[in-house]
Amino acid sequence: MKESNVRRHDRLRLLLLSVVLSCLPGSAAAQWDPFDPPRDPGHLDVSGTAGLRLSTDWSNLILLGSVSPATGALEQVLGRDLVFMPGPVFDATVMYWEGRYGFRTHAGFSRKCLAIAGRCVAIPTLDGPTRGSVSMDAYSADVGGAFGLREYHRNPWVWPYVFFGFGAVTYDIKQNISPPLQMFIEQRPPANADVTVNKNFTGFGGQTLLIAIDELGLETKFAMNFGVGTDLRVPLGAAGVGLRLELSDTMHGSPLNIQVAELNTVTDDVVRANGGLVHNLRASAGLVLHFGR
DSSP states (O other): HHHHHHHHHHHHHHHHHHHHHHHHHHHHHOOOOOTTOOOOOEEEEEEEEEEEEEEEEOOOEEEEEOOOOTEEEEEEEEOOOOOEEOOEEEEEEEEEEEEEEEEEEEEEEEEEEEEEEBBBOOOOTOOOSSSSSSSEEEEEEEEEEESSSSOOOSSSSSEEEEEEEEEEEEEEEEEEEEEOOOEEEEEOOSSSSSSSSSSSSSOBBOOOOEEEEEOEEEEEEEEEEEEEEEEEEEEETTTEEEEEEEEEEEEEESSOOOEESSSSSSSSSSEEEEOOOEEEEEEEEEEEEEEEO
């Protein structure tokens, strides 16, 4: 009798062990599959915004010149500061998220004028003043990444994030113009009174300089941007609507290209009298639609 009970218990143990072993591969496969790893919840945002933009100068006030000790003439070239005066900026953005990591594509547009000292007026150049103020359009496009500042959960009411991207900014200037350089010649008593003053000279301190200027027309510059934003959402199940707020800066090199080289020398030194890095600060608000949980 005891032997039959022992055999019965052994058979139950073997049956239970076989059931456990048969379930292990299925549960392990359900937890991890190298060909289909688990993913965070995916969701898509589409937004349209409008706002304000502030651009820094394309160039600084540049003064090139010296006094010739032989002729006593003061010879100067003045390069005025240029700046893009933008009107309202309009943007469209698409962002795809998996959890708190996102991929972002963005395009923007703004229109107003190219200005001197922050005023939309006629620009004086070596070829004479422009035909009134110089209107222009600015287009921007970039792609990049985004990172949520909090762990993602289903249908969040507030979703703050930071983003960065790389792309280009294109300026469509409606008049082809040269940078506003102006030549000034002031006559002074020569250091040597026996030397005749020649008014038709080219040079700074007896050295001849070549100034190369590129006309401004359709200008495209590589740009990078970064910023911070937040969505204030009203979840509606699998989709929702909300308010998007963003602050960003788009940076690129100056579209100006002014090169100064000294002639009749053994060296090939060229000085670029261009502006530095141009910043385009943007503050915008608008509507965002989000799809997915």
